Amino acid sequence: MVIVGLPPIGCLPAVITLNSDAFHGRDCIESLSSVARDYNRLLQNHLKATQSSGPQIFYADIYTPLADIIQRRKFGFDVVNRGCCGTGLFEALYACNTKSPICPDASKYAFWDAIHPTESTYYIIFKSLASSFDFLL
Template sequence: MAVVGLPPMGCLPIVITLNSPHGLKQRGCLDSYSSVARNYNKILQNELQFMHNSLAMFGARISYVDIYEPLMEMIQGPKKFGFDKIFNGCCGTGYLETSFLCNPLSYTCPDATKYMFWDSIHPTEKTYYYLFKNTLPILDFLLKD
């Protein structure tokens, strides 16, 4: 079983828009929100390790999947991954739209591969691809034999 941790919540476009004093002009991660995710992820890792140790004798495998650090790596070095936009999404204004507000009638950016987020919460296909590549060693461990 693979359990995914939280992303850097303070870097989500919707969190920046709704909680930053100058969310439309100066966009950047809000560490107070990301620190909650980091703390949660530490607790989750400890609990999963305890569960893994308890269930290992039955052949069960449980692993933590870190998405926080790979996403932070993309945010801190967007050009390395080919991103131009990391603090707003491709759909609509990129500040608040998500879910049903991003639909076939919504404006979308001309090139989603330049954006880290599709809407104000969810990553783009390209971002998910990098996260998947980062997760492969864990999946290989879980699926062996």
């Protein structure tokens, strides 16, 4: 079984929008990302402590590759603090639909909408986990 940790929650466009104002830019909310890091650390410790001779449980770290994309500007994304769909600030699911404006090139965006990564971002996250999946298989 694979259990996925939390992403850097403070860097999701919707979270930035809810916790920022127009005068202070659109930076990650470090206090919220810190909570996600703490949770992931506790989750990993708990999984290690409960590991037995039964089915194996593996932890998948999505926080690090997503933080690399967003905070360290790795992988060349042009836009990391808003989504490609709509305004990219708050839309998700039904609010981002066929009538919503779409950016001209989604591969330059880390997020599709205000919560979900783009296909390019998911691919980078997958590649970061691929060696772990190879080990499992």
